[in-house]
Amino acid sequence: MSRFLRTACVLAIAGLLASVPACGASNSGKIKIGVVTNCTADFWSICEAGARKAAQENDVELVFRQPTNNDASEQMPIIEGFQAQGCKGIAVSVIDPEGQTRDLTRIAKEVPLITMDNDADQTGRLCYIGIDNKEAGKAVGRLVKKALPGGGTIAMFIGNTMSANAKARTQGVLDELAGQDNAPGIDADHPQKPSIKCKKYGNYYLVDKAPRTDDTKVPVATDNATDVASRLDGVENVCMIGLYAYNPPAILNGVAAAKLKVPVKIVGFDEDFATLAGIRDGKIEGTVVQDPFLYGYKSVEVLAANARGDKNKLPKDAIKYRIVTREGKLEPAVAGPGIEVVQVDAFEKKLRDDIASGKK
Numbered sequence: 001m002s003r004f005l006r007t008a009c010v011l012a013i014a015g016l017l018a019s020v021p022a023c024g025a026s027n028s029g030k031i032k033i034g035v036v037t038n039c040t041a042d043f044w045s046i047c048e049a050g051a052r053k054a055a056q057e058n059d060v061e062l063v064f065r066q067p068t069n070n071d072a073s074e075q076m077p078i079i080e081g082f083q084a085q086g087c088k089g090i091a092v093s094v095i096d097p098e099g100q101t102r103d104l105t106r107i108a109k110e111v112p113l114i115t116m117d118n119d120a121d122q123t124g125r126l127c128y129i130g131i132d133n134k135e136a137g138k139a140v141g142r143l144v145k146k147a148l149p150g151g152g153t154i155a156m157f158i159g160n161t162m163s164a165n166a167k168a169r170t171q172g173v174l175d176e177l178a179g180q181d182n183a184p185g186i187d188a189d190h191p192q193k194p195s196i197k198c199k200k201y202g203n204y205y206l207v208d209k210a211p212r213t214d215d216t217k218v219p220v221a222t223d224n225a226t227d228v229a230s231r232l233d234g235v236e237n238v239c240m241i242g243l244y245a246y247n248p249p250a251i252l253n254g255v256a257a258a259k260l261k262v263p264v265k266i267v268g269f270d271e272d273f274a275t276l277a278g279i280r281d282g283k284i285e286g287t288v289v290q291d292p293f294l295y296g297y298k299s300v301e302v303l304a305a306n307a308r309g310d311k312n313k314l315p316k317d318a319i320k321y322r323i324v325t326r327e328g329k330l331e332p333a334v335a336g337p338g339i340e341v342v343q344v345d346a347f348e349k350k351l352r353d354d355i356a357s358g359k360k
Contacts, residue, residue: 137172
């Protein structure tokens with residue numbers, strides 16, 4: 001794209017953003033903070049509630065955007081628009097760290113930048129707000145081993161495999177199942193259905209050798225789950241793993257559509273309300289959760305403080321993941337050292353209270 005066209009694109013988007021009453025330039029004199037997610041999802045609506053609460057408490061103006069698609073070509077103009085509007089800080093869940101590093105580095109030299117949920121650590125960003133996704137993936141792996149202690153068949157579902165959190169989360173699961181770091185897996189035919197090509201990690205066969213991706217499109221995620229479940233119909237000891245927030249509900253719907261003869265186990269990630277309902281009903285073993293509300297809150301708090309010259313809010317450590325189960329109990333070896341296990345009803349109540357607090 002030529003410099004002229006790029007500038008025109010940025011100015012057009014900046015104008016579009018400015019035309020939205022809740023997010024445009026104001027005469028309030030308040031510091032303006034921009035937050036952009038990697039797609040549109042309920043997970044990010046929870047994040048927005050946290051961001052809005054922090055904006056109220058820190059007396060700043062918030063511009064919050066959820067791109068329609070998980071596509072850097074849609075996300076980058078939004079970030080450029082934030083810069084054109086005079087935002088004094090920008091938080092971004094990076095879609096494609098490798099592809100976006102150059103542009104984000106340029107922006108970080110002009111506007112304080114932090115990453116949340118998805119990192120890009122070579123950009124000069126101030127900090128990363130999020131969990132250690134590889135360790136969280138290992139926690140998913142431990143839930144799988146609890147569900148299938150003798151081994152079995154696994155299928156993994158995720159939005160993409162290029163983002164930092166997707167890569168780390170996926171590898172964490174596989175490393176835990178294989179019992180080694182950066183496990184490559186071993187090519188193998190499925191022992192009951194040889195037409196299904198797998199990779200073996202320890203005693204677990206990964207269907208199709210890799211996670212099924214859906215480009216963050218829920219209908220595709222549901223179709224993926226239906227397809228895999230149907231192909232595995234009749235196989236014992238199957239666990240289907242959803243690694244983005246909408247994946248566990250999509251698996252529930254896909255399994256229902258497949259009308260299986262043999263039930264499957266399901267392990268989730270994130271705190272979608274349908275996932276929590278599935279745990280309550282005994283259809284999902286448990287879910288490893290981040291804290292999107294806190295991501296939004298901390299992002300705005302950190303950027304607001306930084307804009308006022310206060311560097312003390314910058315986090316030094318990753319946020320701890322938690323595990324939600326029906327009973328709120330797990331053996332320490334399953335939960336992991338220092339990891340909180342929360343009962344599903346108590347967790348959901350706190351989540352709803354947090355969301356409500358961001359709307360006041």
